[in-house]
Amino acid sequence: MRANDLIKVAEKEIGYVEGKNNDTKYGKAYGLNNAYWCMQFVWWCFNQIDKSYFYDGKKCASCSKLMNWAKSKGQWVMKDYQPGDILIYDFPNTSVKTDHTGICTSANQSYVYSIEGNTSSGSAGSQSNGDGVYRRVRPISCVLGAYRPKYEESYKSILQRRAGLEKATMDYLEKYKYGEDLVRKLAMMK
Numbered sequence: 451m452r453a454n455d456l457i458k459v460a461e462k463e464i465g466y467v468e469g470k471n472n473d474t475k476y477g478k479a480y481g482l483n484n485a486y487w488c489m490q491f492v493w494w495c496f497n498q499i500d501k502s503y504f505y506d507g508k509k510c511a512s513c514s515k516l517m518n519w520a521k522s523k524g525q526w527v528m529k530d531y532q533p534g535d536i537l538i539y540d541f542p543n544t545s546v547k548t549d550h551t552g553i554c555t556s557a558n559q560s561y562v563y564s565i566e567g568n569t570s571s572g573s574a575g576s577q578s579n580g581d582g583v584y585r586r587v588r589p590i591s592c593v594l595g596a597y598r599p600k601y602e603e604s605y606k607s608i609l610q611r612r613a614g615l616e617k618a619t620m621d622y623l624e625k626y627k628y629g630e631d632l633v634r635k636l637a638m639m640k
Contacts, residue, residue, distance in 0.1 A: 452601050480494070516538070538550075
């Protein structure tokens, strides 16, 4: 499983809106419906591909439990966030240290870009108990850290390493109409 596989699953869920009282397909699949479901969403996304990459294939619906588990496995990172990292947020002015989670799609020095379940679509409304699955941009200062699964190497990095291409060239290739497929095929050529 590659990080991009997880992101593709999450992208298909963007726009999903919960029913009354946190009623979601993620909670039903998890076996604990009508509860905060941000981590259940992440668990569900992994389960669509390969559940072994998340919490040793077991269930986890707690941000703090996932954080502590990732630390014990040496898979907790606190900088240089990458696509596929499972971000744990600590929002300002809350009584909880591990408020929320999301799947990182990209990051820079100032912001993380993610797909999150159980959040609001904008700055209004609850950020940690919203109503749906949305793309979010958050200040990096809100990120407590992230669980980094041991994904297989991406096709992009395989091609970049084998062909010695610059990052700008790789970005250009990915923007091409069939870029993702092209990068995969070029990376797998013998």
